[in-house]
Amino acid sequence: MIQLTQKYPKITILIVALFVFMLHLDVLYANIMEARNFVTAREMLSDGNWLLTTMDGLPRYEKPPLPTWFAAIFGSVFGIENIAALRFPSALITVVLLFFMYTLSRKLTNHKLQSLITALILATSFYIIFAGRNGTWDIFAHSFMLGGIYYLYQFFETEKQIYKNAIFAGVFVGLSFMSKGPVSHFALLLPFLIAYGVIYRFKGFKSRWLPLVLLLFITIVLSGWWAYYIYLLDSDDATRIALKETDSWKHRNVKPFYYYWSFFTQSGLWTIPAFISLLYPYLKSKVSNLKAYQFAIIWTFASVILLSFIPEKKSRYLLPVLIPLAFTISFYINYLFNHFKSLKSRWETVPVYFNFGLIGVIGISFPIVGYIFLKERLDGYYLYFICTSISLVLIGGYIIKSLIKKEISRVFFSSIFFIMAIITFGFPLANTFLDNPTRKSLTLIEEEEQITGRKVYNLNGLAPELIWDYGKTTTHIKLPGGKTKLPTEKSFGVLTRFNDLGHLKSTFPNHEIIFKDRYDYNVADSTKRGNKSRLKADYYWLDKKE
Known part of the structure; x- marks a missing residue:
């Protein structure tokens, strides 16, 4: 099985994405961000407000409409009350994100297995899972931006198809703006440019100035046309909302500069590997491609630092950081693949045993611990609980067994299966917590x-x-x-x-x-x-x- 995943990386990524992002999309009720998006999509269909977007009949210009258009289109086909259909575009664009991550990693490292590792780490990082299963704007902005970064890298590095790469880079960067304004430009693109400039330099621009102008022109037109349109047709509301948003960034949810410096914990399953991968003095002599590793770690830290300058801070704003962080982690995981069996130092082995051993223990203990917490709520959900218990026990036991044998590749891929099993069998158990006796619908x-x-x-x-x-x-x-x-x-x-x-x-x-x-x-x-x-x-x- 593991050999097959390595032999067919793109199929592996697609299968993992199917299980992690596309199953049980209708389990959870809409959260506040989704509700804003879905209400606006509903009013696009009922009132025709596709450009002068509204929420509950009032102007809603805080976010560009591209993700909402996708939600409205899927809602028109499958029903506007079909919450799984409204979330499905987010799942699809997350698959796009994973493939761009894989192909960009291949370009930077020329290493198929490490590129697969990068994509799978990204697919199973906590906030990526959260954003990819929610019908909000963020995942669209960063997925399109990573596409723009991929073509921008091609534009910088190759002498072939310069105009094609310029056009595609401009289109994807523009689509990112149409998804959530300049957020991803600041949090993902600018850090990429900083890292690229430091490590790979900007060379050969004399022959690229004209396609660069074309790239910028496409980006500006795609990014600005909707804002210009609403300003022309509804300047008072557009100005009021713009001032309100600017004030929010300055004064709402203000946190100290260091608030984001536990950012690596947002990768969830990969928290300890993420922390170790950021220890440059330790890992610099161990990675197979030092230049690419330096690029990845600068990209990651630049993203965190730039986000830290913005007064308004929320944990979910760290989503773009997880993209270069997944690439950074892959260097450490690839090192473990090649050298873990020969490692003697406890300083190197204990974190690995702890991180993945904990996953194994959680899997093995789930039936007992899960039943203690859920026993009074399991009526109607016993099949899901039994399937979850069996799968997690088997996977957890296999992780422990593989750890003892120091088979890190098996441990890694089993951890991916662990997440897939939780989503496939365990996610519906979230309904066991719907215990509000006074819940009453406004319908x-x-x-x-x-x-x-x-x-x-x-x-x-x-x-x-x-x-x-x-x-x-x-x-x-x-x-x-x-x-x-x-x-x-x-x-x-x-x-x-x-x-x-x-x-x-x-x-x-x-x-x-x-x-x-x-x-x-x-x-x-x-x-x-x-x-x-x-x-x-x-x-x-x-x-x-x-």
């Missing part, structure tokens, strides 16, 4: 509206998840810019944020207010930390006093 409001004849209004903006759950655009009372549009009916219904009765009373002092119901999108009950007030909405009847 019931439509039936209420039809029965009572009361039109329903949205007082002050609801969480994106609630808008997605509602199923259609709400009618707003409070509008952007502090404007208010009061209902003209004498009797109507109003949805408010959780426990916001005071705001409702101040807005309607001449109305009788009757509490009718509470709607709750939370999957965890109110005793748990994951229960959020913003995922609740209160529903009132209002009748004008005579």
